[in-house]
Amino acid sequence: MTPLAGFLLMAALLFAIGLAGALTRRNAILVLIGIELMLNAANLNLIAFWRYGPHPEALTGMMFAIFSIAVAAAEAAVGLGLVIQIHRHAHTTDLDAMNRMKG
Amino acid sequence: MQETISFTPQIAASPIAEILWLIPALPIVASGVAALLKRAKRQTSATLAIGSMCVSLLLSLVAFGHVLSGWANGQAVRETVNFTWLQVGTANVDLGWVLDPLSAVMLVMVSFVGLLIFIYSVGYMAHDQNFTRFFCFMALFAGAMLAVVIANSLLLLFMAWELVGLTSYLLIGFWYQKPSAAAAAKKAFLTTRVGDVFFLLGIVWLFAQTGTLLFYNHGAGSIEPLALAELLTQHAAWGLTAAGAIGLLIFAGAAGKSGQFPLHVWLPDAMEGPTPVSALIHAATMVAAGVYLIARVYPLMAAGGLTGGTTTALTVVTWVGAFTAVFAALIAVAQNDIKRILAYSTISQLGYMMAGLGMGGVAVGMFHLITHAFFKALLFMGAGSVIHGCHEEQDVRRMGGLKADMPLTFIAYAVGMLALCGFPLFFSGFWSKDGILEAAQHWSLARAPFYMLVSGAFLTAFYMTRQVVYVFFGIWRGGKPAHESPLVMTAPLAILAFFAMALGAIGTPAWPWFKAFLDGHTAGFALSGFREPGLLALMGASTVVVFLGLGLGWRIYGGPAPKPEEPDALEREVPLVWGWLSNRFYVDELYGVTVIAFYGWWARVSDWLDRRVWGGAVAGVAWAFGLWAQVNRFLDTNVVDGSFDKGCEELGVGGGLLARVQTGRVQTYLRLLALAVVALAAILIWSSRA
Numbered sequence: 149m150t151p152l153a154g155f156l157l158m159a160a161l162l163f164a165i166g167l168a169g170a171l172t173r174r175n176a177i178l179v180l181i182g183i184e185l186m187l188n189a190a191n192l193n194l195i196a197f198w199r200y201g202p203h204p205e206a207l208t209g210m211m212f213a214i215f216s217i218a219v220a221a222a223e224a225a226v227g228l229g230l231v232i233q234i235h236r237h238a239h240t241t242d243l244d245a246m247n248r249m250k251g
Numbered sequence: 252m253q254e255t256i257s258f259t260p261q262i263a264a265s266p267i268a269e270i271l272w273l274i275p276a277l278p279i280v281a282s283g284v285a286a287l288l289k290r291a292k293r294q295t296s297a298t299l300a301i302g303s304m305c306v307s308l309l310l311s312l313v314a315f316g317h318v319l320s321g322w323a324n325g326q327a328v329r330e331t332v333n334f335t336w337l338q339v340g341t342a343n344v345d346l347g348w349v350l351d352p353l354s355a356v357m358l359v360m361v362s363f364v365g366l367l368i369f370i371y372s373v374g375y376m377a378h379d380q381n382f383t384r385f386f387c388f389m390a391l392f393a394g395a396m397l398a399v400v401i402a403n404s405l406l407l408l409f410m411a412w413e414l415v416g417l418t419s420y421l422l423i424g425f426w427y428q429k430p431s432a433a434a435a436a437k438k439a440f441l442t443t444r445v446g447d448v449f450f451l452l453g454i455v456w457l458f459a460q461t462g463t464l465l466f467y468n469h470g471a472g473s474i475e476p477l478a479l480a481e482l483l484t485q486h487a488a489w490g491l492t493a494a495g496a497i498g499l500l501i502f503a504g505a506a507g508k509s510g511q512f513p514l515h516v517w518l519p520d521a522m523e524g525p526t527p528v529s530a531l532i533h534a535a536t537m538v539a540a541g542v543y544l545i546a547r548v549y550p551l552m553a554a555g556g557l558t559g560g561t562t563t564a565l566t567v568v569t570w571v572g573a574f575t576a577v578f579a580a581l582i583a584v585a586q587n588d589i590k591r592i593l594a595y596s597t598i599s600q601l602g603y604m605m606a607g608l609g610m611g612g613v614a615v616g617m618f619h620l621i622t623h624a625f626f627k628a629l630l631f632m633g634a635g636s637v638i639h640g641c642h643e644e645q646d647v648r649r650m651g652g653l654k655a656d657m658p659l660t661f662i663a664y665a666v667g668m669l670a671l672c673g674f675p676l677f678f679s680g681f682w683s684k685d686g687i688l689e690a691a692q693h694w695s696l697a698r699a700p701f702y703m704l705v706s707g708a709f710l711t712a713f714y715m716t717r718q719v720v721y722v723f724f725g726i727w728r729g730g731k732p733a734h735e736s737p738l739v740m741t742a743p744l745a746i747l748a749f750f751a752m753a754l755g756a757i758g759t760p761a762w763p764w765f766k767a768f769l770d771g772h773t774a775g776f777a778l779s780g781f782r783e784p785g786l787l788a789l790m791g792a793s794t795v796v797v798f799l800g801l802g803l804g805w806r807i808y809g810g811p812a813p814k815p816e817e818p819d820a821l822e823r824e825v826p827l828v829w830g831w832l833s834n835r836f837y838v839d840e841l842y843g844v845t846v847i848a849f850y851g852w853w854a855r856v857s858d859w860l861d862r863r864v865w866g867g868a869v870a871g872v873a874w875a876f877g878l879w880a881q882v883n884r885f886l887d888t889n890v891v892d893g894s895f896d897k898g899c900e901e902l903g904v905g906g907g908l909l910a911r912v913q914t915g916r917v918q919t920y921l922r923l924l925a926l927a928v929v930a931l932a933a934i935l936i937w938s939s940r941a
Contacts, residue, residue: 170918171922171925179918243918244916247914247915248915
């Protein structure tokens with residue numbers, strides 16, 4: 149098994165865990181944590197493909213990862229802000245209770 | 252002694268002829284304004300009517316003066332003002348008015364008598380609540396009548412003629428609350444309409460033949476020699492020329508308006524109207540319009556006759572007139588309503604005028620028309636004064652002795668009565684009636700009209716004596732005592748009485764001014780006029796006849812008058828004849844069982860056709876459409892609506908299914924997203940392997 153395949157397996161595992169968490173948790177904060185896991189799995193892929201790719205001397209993979217982490221941080225801030233607002237409004241963070249956004 | 256002066260062709264009409272239209276227009280405008288007034292504006296309405304008539308009279312006098320001065324200068328005036336009213340294809344329908352001796356004389360007569368009657372009406376109608384409406388109608392009548400007089404087009408004459416008929420209808424039915432008045436108005440309208448249909452046929456025929464309805468148009472008019480010569484070459488049925496046939500049709504219209512037999516039945520009933528209406532419309536002017544019409548189209552009536560000869564049309568006019576004269580006089584003998592006696596007398600006198608036209612020409616008939624207008628208006632207004640004074644009593648048997656109570660009315664009435672009877676020398680009726688008798692005596696075709704007219708004169712004297720004796724002599728047999736009428740009523744009586752005597756002076760054989768004026772001769776005063784063969788004998792004979800009538804009347808009725816319930820003196824003598832006379836020869840009853848019964852039957856047939864046949868057809872069509880509508884409704888509900896509803900329902904169901912996907916749960920969406928990604932990945936992998 150090449151080191152790349154190991155990283156890819158690791159990233160896939162991480163993504164699957166994140167997806168399972170996002171789909172099964174009913175708490176909005178835990179769903180956000182699941183989404184963070186999936187993002188980080190993607191970051192891991194980016195780094196792995198860069199480190200074991202044909203041009204490891206260019207810093208492309210790292211740049212992608214840093215941008216992705218910045219976007220993830222912003223997303224986490226927005227997501228947490230939304231959750232806080234919803235909690236203030238509805239006194240719950242249960243996603244099943246938040247089903248009013250439909251036609 | 253007599254020299255004919257020719258009608259000089261007029262290049263331009265004189266100023267008075269140009270504004271001749273104002274004479275009828277003023278009263279019509281006054282009537283229009285009066286129609287807009289409130290009911291309470293009594294004085295305004297009367298002032299408008301009388302004022303407009305005063306101006307019309309003044310203009311008429313000016314026009315008359317103009318014609319008179321032309322005549323005095325040896326020039327017969329005939330001025331026409333024509334204009335095109337309509338253009339139909341290539342044909343022009345022209346209207347216009349004419350100023351000639353005939354229209355000038357009539358203008359003065361109508362406006363003068365009309366004005367007097369208007370003034371009289373102020374007193375007579377003083378207590379009527381519809382005073383304003385009355386003067387509105389009266390002014391309209393006067394205007395229309397004046398338009399008849401000046402019309403130079405048969406069409407314009409016909410329009411005014413119908414307007415006159417309309418106002419006659421309105422005024423006979425003025426007291427429309429009375430069923431008898433409403434019925435009389437309807438009867439008058441419908442009866443005259445019978446004549447007018449023929450009249451209209453005559454007009455259309457004349458237009459078809461000559462292409463114009465103008466009387467005079469500088470040689471191109473329909474009764475000028477050129478057109479008449481053309482008409483004489485056309486032959487209608489039964490050996491008549493077109494001129495004769497058209498003349499007869501026009502005479503039918505004139506007979507309807509002038510109450511000639513057999514269309515006379517409406518005139519006695521027309522007495523239901525207020526008395527001034529009877530005086531103005533049904534004695535002096537409108538009923539004379541028929542005579543005037545014949546005088547106006549006289550060239551047409553006389554066309555084709557040889558010199559001194561006569562034509563078929565004029566022969567018919569003569570016979571109808573003479574028969575009506577004696578027929579109506581007979582009926583008048585046995586009437587008891589003061590106004591009905593006068594009405595039959597009017598019919599009889601109109602018969603004289605027609606006979607005079609037929610046998611003696613325009614001047615003879617028109618002279619009697621003019622004198623009759625004055626003395627018959629006088630008699631009617633006198634009768635109105637009597638009725639007014641006797642508290643609306645009209646039955647002569649319930650009057651009597653009014654000589655003392657109403658002296659002014661008595662004197663005026665006596666003058667009118669003597670003029671009507673033809674009392675010799677001092678009364679106009681004598682001269683005008685003698686003119687007709689003289690013409691009848693010289694008529695070439697038959698002697699019978701002469702004897703009929705003489706017996707008519709005898710009867711006239713008789714029934715007028717009967718009436719005057721009943722009303723003014725003997726003792727008062729009514730209820731409340733009578734009173735004399737106010738000055739506003741008696742003053743016009745006095746004026747008319749003066750003219751009833753004085754007018755004779757213009758038509759004596761010694762100074763036949765009227766005839767000369769109308770015919771375009773010069774006339775001089777010469778007692779030698781009496782020296783014509785047979786004239787003095789005729790005058791003597793007619794005088795004897797009149798005195799016989801007066802004497803017999805006085806002998807039968809001069810004694811103490813019977814009580815109103817008792818039979819008449821004449822009825823005791825000859826009950827059978829009396830029955831026929833008092834029932835007006837059963838003419839009304841005859842019409843009732845023939846014409847009216849036929850119309851009733853025809854109306855019932857039409858009603859049945861309407862209800863059963865046409866009504867059934869209409870109902871069938873309606874039923875078929877109803878059925879068709881039912882079919883359409885079924886198609887609509889089951890086919891059109893069904894398919895549309897089904898489509899809507901499917902859309903709804905589809906929407907509902909899709910709506911279930913949108914649960915509002917974020918995780919469901921996420922789950923679907925994940926499934927879609929997996930499916931996408933599976934497709935990609937599977938396709939890259941293949």
